Amino acid sequence: MPVKKPRNPMPSQDPKERKQNFREVALGYDEQTAQREAERCLQCKNPLCKQGCPVEVDIPEFIKEVVAGNFQKAAEIIKNKNNLPAICGRVCPQESQCEYKCILGKKGEPVAIGRLERFVADWEAQKVTSEINPVESTGKKVAVIGAGPAGLTCAGDLAKLGHEVTVFEALHTPGGVLMYGIPEFRLPKAVVKREIEYIEKLGVKILTNTVIGKMYTIDELMKEEGFDAVFIGTGAGLPYFMNIPGENLNGIYSANEFLTRTNLMGAYDFPHTDTPIKVGKKVAVIGAGNVAMDAARTALRLGAEESYIVYRRSRAEMPARREEIEHAEEEGVKFHLLISPIEFKGDENGNVTKMVCQRFELGEPDASGRRKPVAIPGSEFEMEIDTVVMAIGQGPNPLVPASTPDLELTKKGNIIADPETGSTSKPGVFAGGDIVTGAATVILAMGAGKKAARAIHDYLTNNS
Amino acid sequence: MNKIIKQEKLAENLFLLEVEAPQLARKAKAGQFVIVRISEKGERIPLTIADYDLNAGTITLIFQVVGLTTKKMSLLKTGDYLLDLVGPLGEPSEIENYGTVACIGGGVGIAPIYPIARALKKAGNKVISIIGARNKDLLFWKDKMAEVSDELLIATDDGSEGHKGFVTDVLKEVMTKNSLERVWAIGPMIMMKNVAEVTRPEKIKTIVSLNPIMVDGTGMCGACRVSVGEETKFACVDGPEFDGHQVDFNLAMRRAAFYKDKEKLALEHYNCQCGGGSCKCQ
Ligand SMILES: Cc1cc2nc3c(=O)[nH]c(=O)nc-3n(C[C@H](O)[C@H](O)[C@H](O)COP(=O)(O)OP(=O)(O)OC[C@H]3O[C@@H](n4cnc5c(N)ncnc54)[C@H](O)[C@@H]3O)c2cc1C
Ligand code: SF4
Ligand code: FES
Numbered sequence: 001m002p003v004k005k006p007r008n009p010m011p012s013q014d015p016k017e018r019k020q021n022f023r024e025v026a027l028g029y030d031e032q033t034a035q036r037e038a039e040r041c042l043q044c045k046n047p048l049c050k051q052g053c054p055v056e057v058d059i060p061e062f063i064k065e066v067v068a069g070n071f072q073k074a075a076e077i078i079k080n081k082n083n084l085p086a087i088c089g090r091v092c093p094q095e096s097q098c099e100y101k102c103i104l105g106k107k108g109e110p111v112a113i114g115r116l117e118r119f120v121a122d123w124e125a126q127k128v129t130s131e132i133n134p135v136e137s138t139g140k141k142v143a144v145i146g147a148g149p150a151g152l153t154c155a156g157d158l159a160k161l162g163h164e165v166t167v168f169e170a171l172h173t174p175g176g177v178l179m180y181g182i183p184e185f186r187l188p189k190a191v192v193k194r195e196i197e198y199i200e201k202l203g204v205k206i207l208t209n210t211v212i213g214k215m216y217t218i219d220e221l222m223k224e225e226g227f228d229a230v231f232i233g234t235g236a237g238l239p240y241f242m243n244i245p246g247e248n249l250n251g252i253y254s255a256n257e258f259l260t261r262t263n264l265m266g267a268y269d270f271p272h273t274d275t276p277i278k279v280g281k282k283v284a285v286i287g288a289g290n291v292a293m294d295a296a297r298t299a300l301r302l303g304a305e306e307s308y309i310v311y312r313r314s315r316a317e318m319p320a321r322r323e324e325i326e327h328a329e330e331e332g333v334k335f336h337l338l339i340s341p342i343e344f345k346g347d348e349n350g351n352v353t354k355m356v357c358q359r360f361e362l363g364e365p366d367a368s369g370r371r372k373p374v375a376i377p378g379s380e381f382e383m384e385i386d387t388v389v390m391a392i393g394q395g396p397n398p399l400v401p402a403s404t405p406d407l408e409l410t411k412k413g414n415i416i417a418d419p420e421t422g423s424t425s426k427p428g429v430f431a432g433g434d435i436v437t438g439a440a441t442v443i444l445a446m447g448a449g450k451k452a453a454r455a456i457h458d459y460l461t462n463n464s
Numbered sequence: 465m466n467k468i469i470k471q472e473k474l475a476e477n478l479f480l481l482e483v484e485a486p487q488l489a490r491k492a493k494a495g496q497f498v499i500v501r502i503s504e505k506g507e508r509i510p511l512t513i514a515d516y517d518l519n520a521g522t523i524t525l526i527f528q529v530v531g532l533t534t535k536k537m538s539l540l541k542t543g544d545y546l547l548d549l550v551g552p553l554g555e556p557s558e559i560e561n562y563g564t565v566a567c568i569g570g571g572v573g574i575a576p577i578y579p580i581a582r583a584l585k586k587a588g589n590k591v592i593s594i595i596g597a598r599n600k601d602l603l604f605w606k607d608k609m610a611e612v613s614d615e616l617l618i619a620t621d622d623g624s625e626g627h628k629g630f631v632t633d634v635l636k637e638v639m640t641k642n643s644l645e646r647v648w649a650i651g652p653m654i655m656m657k658n659v660a661e662v663t664r665p666e667k668i669k670t671i672v673s674l675n676p677i678m679v680d681g682t683g684m685c686g687a688c689r690v691s692v693g694e695e696t697k698f699a700c701v702d703g704p705e706f707d708g709h710q711v712d713f714n715l716a717m718r719r720a721a722f723y724k725d726k727e728k729l730a731l732e733h734y735n736c737q738c739g740g741g742s743c744k745c746q
Contacts, residue, residue, distance in 0.1 A: 170682050172501055172508075172548040180684075209550040211682055215487055237684040241696065248689050248696060248715055250722040257685035265507060265679070271733035274532055275507040275679075276726035350718030397683055399701070 007109040008037040015330040019300045022184045022268055025327060026090070031071075034119040038066035041111045044103055049113060052101035054447035057081045059098060059113055066116055075124035078117060083156040084149060084195045084446065086125065087178060089118025090187050092443045093321045125194050132201050138162040140460045143227040144204075145212045145400060148176020149442045150233030150433025152199050153449030154456070159202040161457050166227075168210040170399075173264065176235055178442070180264040181256070183294050185301070186324075189263070213399035218407075218429060228463075229428045229456045232415060233449060236434035238395040242286070246344030247390075249352040251280065255291045255391035262298050280386030281305045284355060286341060287391035288318035291439075293325060295389040296333045304387070307333045312340040312360050312373040338362075338373065342380065344388065355383045394439050404429075414438055422452030423459075430456055465545045469522060474604040477529040478572060479538050480514075481546075486521030488551055494579035495557030495673065495705050498525070499681040501548035502537055509533050510678045512650075512704070513552060514575035523551075526575035526604075532730040553681045554704045557671070561588040562645035566638060567613070568594045568631050568659055570651025574605055576673060577650045582612040584648075590614050592642065594634045596651070600625035632658045644668050649708060653717050660708035670708035674699045676719060691715050 011027040012018075018025050029037065041063045049059045058077050065074035078085045094100075094114035102110030140163045144155045147169035155165045173179050178192045200206060212218065212234075221227045239254035241247055258277070261267040265275035283299040285292045288311035299307040309328070311318060314337050318325060329335075336357075343356040359379035362371035396413045408416045408425035415424055415431040422430035432448025434440055470482035488498070497512045515524035529538050540546075557580050565584055569577030574595045585591045593613035597603045598621045610616045618626025619634045627634050631651075638644070639662070647670040649659035656672040663670045676699050679685045683701035690699050693710035697703060 170550065171680065172550070209548050211550060211553065214552055215491060237682070239684070239686045241686065241689075243696070248691055248719065250719060254686040257679055257687045260679055260685055266505060269505075270726070271730045273505040273507075274503075274730060276723050276730065278723070278726065349721070350715065351722075399682060 004108055005036075005040055007040070007112050008033050008115075010112075010115055015327075015332075018185065019297070019331040022301055024188050025185050028122055029115055029119045031069075031123075034066055034116060035069065037112050038063045038116055040104065041067075042103065048101040048103060049098040049111070052098040054097065054443045055081050055450055057085075057098075057117070062120065063111065063113075063116060066120060071120055071123045072127070074120045078120060082117075082446070083153050083199060084442075085117050086121035086191045087149070087187065087195055088443055088446070089114050089116075089121055090191070091182060093441060095322055097443065122191075125191075135160065135162040137164065138460065140164065140228045141166070141226055142229045142231065142456060142460075143168060143221045143225070144231045144233065145218075146170075146176060146233040146235055146433075146435070147174030147196075147206055147208075148233055148235050148433060148445060149178060150235070150435075150445035150449040151176070151231065152196065153446040154231045154233060154432065154453045155204045155449075156199045156202050157450055157453035158456060159199075159204045161453070163457070163460065165204045167204060167206045168212050168216075169206060169208045170211040171264070172208050174206050174208060176233075180260045181291065181294070183259065183263055183298050185297070186294065211399060213403035217403045218400070218426070219404070222428060228460055229430065231422070231449070231452050231456060232400055232424075232429065232431040232435055233433045233445070234397055234400050234435045235445075236394040236439040237397040239390065240393045240395060241390055242341070242392065244341065244343055246346060246352070249344050249346040250350050251278065251352040251386055252344060252388040252390065255285075255287070255295045255389050256394065258295050258389045259291075259298065262302065268302060277302065278387070279304050282308070282385045283387040283389065284308045284310050284341075284383065284385045285389045285391055286310050287393070288313075288320055289391065289393075290320045290324055292389075292391035293320045293328045293333075295391050297328055297331055299387070299389070300331055300333065308336050308385075309333055310336045310339055310341065310357070312338065313370065314338055314362060317370045336383075340373070341388075345382075351386070352388055353384065353386060355385050355388065357381055357383055394434075396435050396438070400435075412438065420451060421455035422448060423455060428459065465547060466549045468540055468542055468544050468546065471540060471542045471544075474526065475602045477538075478602065478604065479527055479529070481525045481527075481537070481540065482522050483525065483546060483549065484521060485523050485549055488549070489516045489518055489521050489523050492516040492523060492552040493556035494559065494583040495576075496552035496554050497681070497704060498523070498549055498551030498553060499678065500525070500537070500546055502533065502540070502546055504547070506536070506547065507533055508548075508679060508681070510553070510675065510681055510700070512576035512673065512675070513579065515579060524575075526572060528572040531727040532734050535731065535734070550681065553700060555702070557583065557648070557705055559583045559587050564590040564592065564642050564644055566592045566594060566635060566642075566644050566647045568596075568635060568647065568649040568651070568655075569609070570596045570631055570649075570655040571598075571602065573651030573655070573673075574603070574609065577648060578605055578608055578612070580648050580650075581609065585612045585614075592638055592644075593617065594619065594631045594638065596620065596631035596634075596655075598622065630658070631655065632662050635659060635662055639663075639666065639668075646671065648672075653713055653720065656708060656711075657713040660711070660713075664709050671705050672708040672711060673704045674706060674711065674716060675704065676716060677723065689719075
């Protein structure tokens with residue numbers, strides 16, 4: 001038995017300093033720390049971590065190469081399964097996936113798989129321009145709708161198999177939530193751009209500013225533009241609101257708007273960029289998922305004096321990654337739990353000034369297994385705030401389904417697709433990621449893109 | 465990147481751009497809009513499609529200089545490119561043969577009313593158009609509007625052309641002589657609100673086109689929320705056209721004013737060109 005060594009901590013920017021800037025919080029391991037951490041891995045015969053990874057990265061294999069200092073080899077092993085490792089290493093909820101299963105975690109701390117993955121991907125990006133072996137063209141054309149993690153993964157894998165792939169993206173920049181949602185301080189945009197360049201190097205063509213359902217319908221893509229198959233990865237981009245009085249007052253944002261203005265449009269640098277954002281002194285973020293934590297931490301960086309998480313349930317039910325909750329707390333985000341707004345009030349210019357809240361207690365577990373919040377009658381009180389960010393979830397964007405009548409949907413409007421293949425009710429059309437599952441995770445979206453790529457390849461090979 | 469093949473100054477602070485966009489021109493319908501971004505650090509702004517030409521593969525945009533982006537756009541010349549252009553967005557106008565209809569365009573709103581009048585005319589309607597501006601120099605596309613209208617009436621605030629007064633005065637007059645089945649009104653918020661008030665007692669269905677603050681234009685952000693018949697709608701995907709009798713115009717006007725101070729700051733910053741110096745635009 002090797003001596004138990006503790007997990008190597010992640011070097012990070014000091015909380016006091018980092019809440020004033022948008023630079024990345026976690027700084028990454030250096031070579032020595034990475035090797036020290038990699039040495040903790042027991043190289044299990046039957047590695048459980050691998051089962052925890054939705055895309056089955058060969059975890060012990062790459063870690064072994066890190067120990068030996070063959071970082072390039074390690075990168076190749078990861079990239080066999082995961083086209084976007086620098087992103088996953090940063091935003092995967094490892095504590096509930098690979099690291100959750102790691103045998104070391106049963107008694108102590110699991111190997112820091114995510115941090116090692118990030119180290120390897122960043123090392124590779126700095127040291128080498130990876131060679132791409134040209135593949136023979138199959139002559140088949142595939143359209144991928146949406147350049148988020150699901151679409152990009154699917155596109156990359158199909159290109160590796162020799163198909164001609166075009167990605168259609170509605171926004172002016174590819175990346176999906178990785179670009180417009182997740183903030184710079186958690187996932188630097190340069191990292192996302194680097195990973196997208198890799199996908200392009202594989203031969204994938206990305207057409208931005210192209211909204212499918214408006215510029216082309218799926219039928220037009222298949223019948224007029226010559227695409228043999230289509231993958232839909234349009235995400236869960238439709239923000240939910242609470243439908244309570246006063247919700248359209250000025251200063252009440254959806255998390256999507258708040259984060260898009262800041263990240264994609266660079267509003268934190270206004271007026272050096274042209275897109276403004278207004279953040280007051282007291283910001284209330286409604287919700288407690290990753291999106292809410294990102295919004296609350298962004299608000300501080302934009303100059304808010306107080307940033308609150310307002311959540312209907314208790315701490316145990318908060319859906320955000322543990323690390324994000326810890327980071328938010330370290331930076332001074334305050335948590336108001338078992339509370340929810342029921343009305344917003346504003347001044348004569350229509351700007352929000354107050355939030356009427358109600359207190360809740362936890363009742364019986366609901367369908368999601370979490371204890372259901374029950375309103376306490378007569379517990380209403382007012383909270384002074386001047387900015388509100390709604391981060392209570394997102395639904396599927398209806399543009400593609402509305403223009404594709406033969407696509408079967410769930411009641412909520414998600415596309416119905418086979419979890420193993422992504423195939424939908426429409427022949428030749430596949431779907432995956434948040435548009436199928438509802439808002440989930442980057443790695444699950446990538447996993448769905450991967451499975452669909454395999455199924456599309458089969459479909460194209462058998463249909464010719 | 466979309467090439468500008470024609471740039472024209474229509475009036476003071478009023479510009480026209482004809483832009484190469486073949487697929488967009490093929491898909492565009494009356495009532496829809498595009499989102500434009502002109503530089504890497506630029507913002508995304510919505511502009512209603514004023515015209516589209518299938519054969520030439522172009523669309524026409526008309527804008528008034530109101531903020532920084534439109535100011536920068538006004539400096540673009542023939543042969544320059546728009547960095548980003550996306551569309552056609554929003555739902556098209558509901559074009560049918562209604563009978564007699566009125567199409568009202570105020571100021572820069574004359575541009576988007578034109579393709580609607582044209583489509584309505586083509587569908588067999590009797591089209592009575594009313595266009596208005598502060599003075600005659602700010603009127604444009606009179607000939608194009610006349611071509612697609614059975615009757616073209618004009619109002620200017622100062623009386624320099626046509627009726628002296630508002631388009632609503634002319635509309636009231638028209639309503640005494642015609643039985644209107646439907647009215648379209650596009651222009652400043654206050655004009656659309658007033659038109660809706662004129663037609664409300666007569667229960668003439670009145671369509672207005674809202675132009676709220678937008679970011680993505682695809683239903684992703686909710687910046688464009690408007691309240692219609694007590695319900696929240698996203699103007700970019702549910703609109704931009706709505707039933708004018710149901711729109712909460714006061715809310716829409718307050719929301720449109722939210723960034724006014726920031727817009728002023730952006731213009732000051734642009735004009736002072738301090739390049740990161742020490743002025744208050746920092
Ligand atoms: C703020 C925030 C923080 C998050 N943090 C984490 C985290 O830490 N870890 C984690 O694992 N997950 C996180 N998530 C969730 C994760 O980002 C998503 O699950 C994932 O991005 C889904 O990928 P996707 O490819 O399905 O969709 P998306 O990333 O949403 O991409 C969809 C793309 O399709 C485009 N599109 C939509 N409609 C059309 C159309 N009609 N035509 C053309 N293009 C279209 C969109 O513009 C977009 O670019 C977070 C999400 C948010 C919003
Ligand atoms: S991709 Fe995510 S789940 Fe898989 S090994 Fe990497 S961090 Fe773990
Ligand atoms: S502009 Fe973003 S939802 Fe309408």
